[in-house]
Amino acid sequence: MTPAGRAQAAIDLLDEIIAAAARGGAAADTLIARYFKARRYAGSKDRRAVRDLVYRAIRRAGEVPASGRAALIGLAVDDPALAAAFDGSAVGPAPIAAGEAAAPGGIAPAWLMERLGRSLDEAQLSALLDRAPLDIRVNALKASRAEVQALIPGAEPTPHAAMGLRLPEGTQVEALPAFAQGLFEVQDEGSQIVTAAADARPGMTVVDLCAGAGGKTLALAAAMENRGRLIACDADRARLSRLAPRAERAGVGPVETRLLDGGREADALAALRDAVDVVLVDAPCSGTGTWRRNPEARWRLTPERLDRLVALQARLIRVAAALVRPGGYLVYIVCSLVDEEGAGQVAAFLADHAGWSAAEPLPVQTGLIAGSPYGAGLRLTPATDGTDGFFVARLHRPW
Numbered sequence: 129m130t131p132a133g134r135a136q137a138a139i140d141l142l143d144e145i146i147a148a149a150a151r152g153g154a155a156a157d158t159l160i161a162r163y164f165k166a167r168r169y170a171g172s173k174d175r176r177a178v179r180d181l182v183y184r185a186i187r188r189a190g191e192v193p194a195s196g197r198a199a200l201i202g203l204a205v206d207d208p209a210l211a212a213a214f215d216g217s218a219v220g221p222a223p224i225a226a227g228e229a230a231a232p233g234g235i236a237p238a239w240l241m242e243r244l245g246r247s248l249d250e251a252q253l254s255a256l257l258d259r260a261p262l263d264i265r266v267n268a269l270k271a272s273r274a275e276v277q278a279l280i281p282g283a284e285p286t287p288h289a290a291m292g293l294r295l296p297e298g299t300q301v302e303a304l305p306a307f308a309q310g311l312f313e314v315q316d317e318g319s320q321i322v323t324a325a326a327d328a329r330p331g332m333t334v335v336d337l338c339a340g341a342g343g344k345t346l347a348l349a350a351a352m353e354n355r356g357r358l359i360a361c362d363a364d365r366a367r368l369s370r371l372a373p374r375a376e377r378a379g380v381g382p383v384e385t386r387l388l389d390g391g392r393e394a395d396a397l398a399a400l401r402d403a404v405d406v407v408l409v410d411a412p413c414s415g416t417g418t419w420r421r422n423p424e425a426r427w428r429l430t431p432e433r434l435d436r437l438v439a440l441q442a443r444l445i446r447v448a449a450a451l452v453r454p455g456g457y458l459v460y461i462v463c464s465l466v467d468e469e470g471a472g473q474v475a476a477f478l479a480d481h482a483g484w485s486a487a488e489p490l491p492v493q494t495g496l497i498a499g500s501p502y503g504a505g506l507r508l509t510p511a512t513d514g515t516d517g518f519f520v521a522r523l524h525r526p527w
């Protein structure tokens with residue numbers, strides 16, 4: 129592909145990504161993969177170059193751009209080589225007209241900047257869009273961290289998580305024999321840390337209420353050394369169905385799965401009422417802490433969608449609380465740095481649940497020195513901790 133052809137491909141993809149953001153369609157990564165599946169003629173260098181253009185344009189534009197062309201023109205303002213690719217050739221975009229609008233640069237839509245800016249400074253806000261490192265969690269059921277480190281060239285221990293390794297950018301993890309052998313899972317260090325806050329132990333009964341495809345379930349199983357009862361729930365059948373093959377590869381013993389009906393979760397879990405040692409609520413959230421991986425997610429969020437998520441989180445934390453046994457724990461996690469979803473949600477819960485309390489500060493409890501105390505919990509941010517952004521609280525039910 130010529131530079132002009134690459135620019136046109138990036139514009140086409142950005143148009144698709146903008147449209148998908150408006151209607152809640154597929155993520156940018158999925159759209160890019162689909163685009164190239166249908167264009168096998170594009171070589172790996174072209175794919176990398178187009179992908180890079182697309183992600184640079186997404187990262188640069190805080191507000192949803194008017195079009196893919198406007199988004200790419202925004203990037204071309206500081207990139208003369210890219211501006212030259214608007215050459216009007218048969219495969220390329222038309223030349224940039226004098227005064228033609230470029231998408232404005234920024235970190236996030238104004239309404240969201242206002243919410244996030246209440247507790248994050250400029251540097252912390254812009255770090256939300258850094259490029260994320262490639263982290264894995266070594267599967268303690270099968271190997272030690274040192275053993276897996278020796279198998280992967282360039283792997284280094286992550287700064288905080290006990291089983292974390294950071295791999296060189298571009299490592300094709302799924303092609304590594306150690307992956308097929310279940311010796312590790314791809315998992316951001318922050319996600320490893322907040323799961324460790326559950327302090328799941330062998331023999332416990334643990335519920336992962338919003339398990340998705342099981343990223344945290346597998347870490348819980350490893351911490352439990354495959355002993356005890358682990359119940360993974362989710363309301364999304366497709367996500368939950370991806371857990372079984374992952375569990376098998378990881379050598380994780382039986383995990384019970386429960387497909388929940390949104391709104392009727394408590395009925396499906398009635399048999400577990402007051403009976404669970406630890407309930408993990410990795411709540412559905414706006415994902416503002418994961419923009420490093422999905423920067424287009426900030427184009428998807430609206431105030432109405434955020435309100436709906438906050439209401440769902442408030443409901444799920446209460447469904448979870450009913451399952452916790454006296455003296456047990458509820459661990460509430462969001463990969464968001466919006467207060468209403470994290471610290472605010474937990475403060476509201478504590479205000480109407482007499483006797484419940486925020487447990488010991490997490491780093492002391494888990495031995496992990498990461499994050500900063502925030503509200504009744506702990507917060508991790510890309511700027512301070514080099515992880516995705518998370519809020520986690522560990523709540524104790526009275527005896």
Ligand SMILES: C[S@@+](CC[C@H](N)C(=O)[O-])C[C@H]1O[C@@H](n2cnc3c(N)ncnc32)[C@H](O)[C@@H]1O
Pocket residue numbers: 337338339340341342343344345361362363364367388389390391393410411412413444
């Ligand atoms: C942050 S994601 C979970 C990610 C997962 N724990 C992991 O570590 O990979 C939130 C999950 O909540 C699920 N969810 C949404 N509504 C739910 C409900 N009413 N009950 C249970 N899970 C729900 C979503 O399907 C989604 O998988």
